[in-house]
Each structure stands twice: as structure tokens, then as C-alpha cells.
Amino acid sequence: MTLKEISKIILESNKIGLTFHTSPDGDAIGSTLGLLNGLREMGKDVYVISREVIEDNLSFLSLGNEIDGKTAEPVKDTDLVIVLDCGNKERICADLEGYEGTMINIDHHISNDNYGDYNYVDPTAAATAEIVYLLLKAFNFEFNCISEVFQKIGSCLYTSLITDTGSYRHSNVTKRTFNIAGELIGCGVKNDKIHNELFGNKPYNKVKLIGEALNNLELLVDKKVSVIALSMKVLESFGMTNVDTSDIINMVLNIEGVEVALVLKEAEDGVKGSLRSKNEIDVRKIAEIFGGGGHIKASGFKISDMSIDEAKNRIINEIEKEIKI
Template identity: 40%
Template sequence: MNLNEIAEKILQTDRIAVVTHASPDGDAVGSTLGITLALRELGKDVVVLSKEPAPLNLSFLPFYEEYGLEATIGEDRELLLALDCGNKERLSMERDGFDEIFKINIDHHVSNEMYGKLNYVDSDSASTAEIIFELMEALGVIPDQSMAQCLYTGIVSDTGSFRFPSTTAKTLRITAELLETGLDFSYIQRVLFSTSEFKRIKLLGRALMTLESHMDGFVSIMNLEANDFNILSISDRDSGDIVNYGLEPPEADVSVLLKEAEGFFRVSVRTKLQIDASSLCGKFDGGGHVRAAGCNIKAESLEEAKRLILEEIERMRSV
């Protein structure tokens, strides 16, 4: 499947719904709002589906307020465009009408389950926003500054401001074209990477106090209890960047953040060189990227959750 075929199908369709994964990040929201702007410029009737609002730090994006207003596919919708989501269960929407509607699945996660009628999954792209840029080209849409704002947000979010190994020459070429719109990229960088609410900084402090070193420093593990989120009145999705701090020790190759839930632990994983984060999380029915992934581990205690993931890392190291 190529993007020209997908563009042809979209151009033949008038009423479209766009959706991405639950707990949306910068790439998910930037891609969704970017393609929404492009399709509306083409005269399409587009609805954004989501069970929840987008993160507050993305409120500068155009049409941010449409996130979380609708979650059910209207009977008039002809096509569902699913973005940045590896499996249909994680799509942030109600299931009414899902099986019947024509689905296009666009993603860059290697673990994608190809659940669309049409699928375009490019794991060589650093972000789904890159693919949306290319889709806009296929649709004949030249990104304006508002679209560029969305796509740039997606790209810098998933590349860690161009720090992650997923960044390619193509990533930078696309970024250069977005900057040519006059985009105020320094404002976006400041909001995404240099601005945090007081309670998020406090949450970071709580996590760092739990930092442990395992396997002679090869693995860093941190954890957050349910009570940490309750005391600070903060959502667990506001903890996304904390796991990156575990990779700062030069000897660390894997960083793990365990977040307590009811009967299980939400797990975020980041890696440098030796361990494939997606494969590691895949052992617990999760997935993601080679260097950044997530999963849920069913465990009765924190110590059990640590043991399970450390045993799997040890096994992967020995292969």
C-alpha cells in the first residue's frame, strides 16, 4: 500500500472521522490536528474522535478544543482515519460502528497490527507526523503555518527534540520545509521541553527518589505509587518524560518506570543500544518503538513487577 492510493480514497470521501490512541502524546495530537486542518482545506467534513482531552501543554495547537468532545462514529461518517496507534483496542473511541466503517490505518510503530482496510505503516519514519506531511503532499495540500505547527509538534515530540536515534535525514528535510512557513519553533520547544507545572516537577522528584541501579548499572528502575498521583492531583499520563532520566548514567542501557495501578503496573521503557524496547514490552503484550515502548504488567506487588521485567531483560541480554 502506498500513500497515493490512500490519498485517492480520501479524496473520494466527504465525511471523515479521525482518531488516535488513548492518552495521546504530541505526535498523536499533532498528526490528528494537522491532517484535520488539511482535509478541511480540501472541503472535507472532518470530526476528531477522542474519549479524553489532549494534554494541556498542547493547548496552543489549532482546534485543540475539539479533543474530547466526541467519541462515537456518527452514522453519516464514511471513513475512519486511525493515526499513530498500533492496535485497534487502544483507539480512543467508542466501538459503535467501528466494525462497519471503512478504516485507514497510518502509523510508524513496528508493532502495528494492520487492522485497517488500507494500512500504511512506515517504521523508518521517526513520527507519524512525518507520514502525515507526505500524505499532505499526495493530497496536493501545501502545509500552512497552522498545519506546520501541528506537524512540527509531532516530530519534535517523538524525536525528543531530534535527540533520539529515530531521527533521520528525511526527518530534518521535512522539518526544514515546515520552518519555511515562518513557524515559531522556539516557542514550541519552550512549551514542550522547558515548561512544567510545579506538581509535575514534584512528581519527578518523587520518582527520582526511588531510582535503583540493577545489573551493574545496565538497568535503571524508578516507580510511582498510586498515592503519588493522588496527593499531587495529577494524572499518570503527566509522567511520560520521567523515564528518560534513568538513561543519564553512562552505564545505563535500559530505563524502566513502573506506575502502580489497580492489580497491575503501567510500564514505560527507554533504551540506548543493546535492548529493543518494543520487543521487551511485547513480552507483556505491549509495544512501541525500538528505543521507547510501554506495556502493562500484572503483578501483586512492586517487587514482583520488578522481578518479571528484570528477568526478561536478563534473558534478552544473554541471547
């Protein structure tokens, strides 16, 4: 499947729903909103399907207000659903059981199941937004001058690049990543403003919660694994039951000698986990054991019907096996 062929299917569709993976991160949201803004500009009837609400630090993006958690399934007459940044069907943040129309899967996870009727999976893309950028180029968005539309779309795509590469620090960054970033800057995208929106707007309670989390930090498996478990009680006491912990996990991955970082959050319906790896250890494999997915160096999962302590023990067990191989 080429992007030209995908662009043709999009053009021929009348009502298009866009969706992404559960617990949508900067790339899921950025690539989706980039495409939403682009297709809207072209006059297409397009909307977002998501059972979850956009995170506060991403809500500055154009049309971010439309990710309000109120449209969990395709609306009537939808003839195309495009799933972005999601490796498998089970992780889609939408209820698609009753949906019978066409599905396109656009992603960069190496483990992608090719669950769509049409699939475009490019594991060399640092972020799904790189693919969306190329797709928009196929629709003749040139990104060659300063314009309001390019700035809107560009800010979404730039946000994806920043969040999926750890601000261009991870090994997934390629020449293409920087070329795209360069073009977007050339269109008037303000990298400093985006950086501040993403990382410089922490609520006071969030910083206090980081203090609490660091207080409870443990080093396990010969001090190679850093672990933080946040109970619902603690999260509630800071008013942060839906907190994004990507900054916390990166902080504790940076400890000398640590190879893997694990953050667990207790929620109403189970335990949410995030994993990060500094070097060789494949944390996607570990997440997959618990029904999750992601990348070699960053993955996530959700376990239901298990206490946070039991979840912690089981996951540590699996990490230990992986480290000892």
C-alpha cells in the same frame, strides 16, 4: 497502497473520524491534529475520536480542544476512520466494535499489524507526522510560503517530529526529517515557541514530583536498568494522576552504564509502564509480552489486575533475560 490512493479514498468519504493510540503522545496528537486542520481547511466533515483527553503541554496546538475525551466511538454516518500512529487494533484509543465503515491505518511502527482495510506503514518515517506531511502534499498543500494555515498544520507536525525524535537526537532521524522540519520553519513555524510549550511549561508540582521520583530511583540488573515506580498515593499527593513521565524516563536513561529505563505508574485500572533503551536492547519485545507495543528504543504497555510491585518484578525479569542474551 500509495498516498495518492489514500488521498482519493479520503476525498470520496463524507464523514471522517481520526484517532490514534492509547495514551496519545506528541506524534499521535501532532499527526492527527495536522491532518484534522488540513482536512478541515479542505472543507471535509472531519473530527477526532478519543476516549482520552489531550495532555496539557500539547493543548496549544490548533484544534487541540477537540480532543476532550467525549467522543469515544464513531458518530452516526461516519464512513471513514483513519487511525494514526497506532501499531495494533488493541491499542486504538477509540471504541470501534460497532463500526462497520472503512478503516485506514497510517503508521510508522515496524511491528504494525496492518489491521486496516487500507494500510500505509512506513517504518523509515521518524514520526507518523512525516507521512501526514506527504499525504497533505498529495492534497496540494505545498508548505512553500508563510501562511496561517501552514503555520497551524506545521506546528502540529513539527511537534510530532520533536517528540518522536527526542528533539532530533534519536537514530530514527533521516535527511527527510530535517527537510520537512526545514520546510515547516520556512512556513513560519516557531521552533522556539513549540519547544517552550512542550518542555518549558512544567507545573511546579511536576518538578516536585520529579524530585520524589528521583528519590525513589533504583538501579537493578548490574546497574544496567534504572527503575522508578510511582504509586497512586504519591501521584495523588502531587495532584498528578495523569502525569506525562517522558521527561523523567529520559533523565534516568541518561545515567552512566544504564541500558534500559523503566517507569511504572499506578492507576485506577492497572499499572502503566514505559520503557526506553539506550543502545541495542529491544524494549518493544518486552512491552509486547505485557500486551503493549512501540519502537525498539521506546515502548509502553498497560497491565491490569496486578500490583505495581508484582508488575515491577515481572518486567525486570523479562528485561534481565533480554540483557543476558
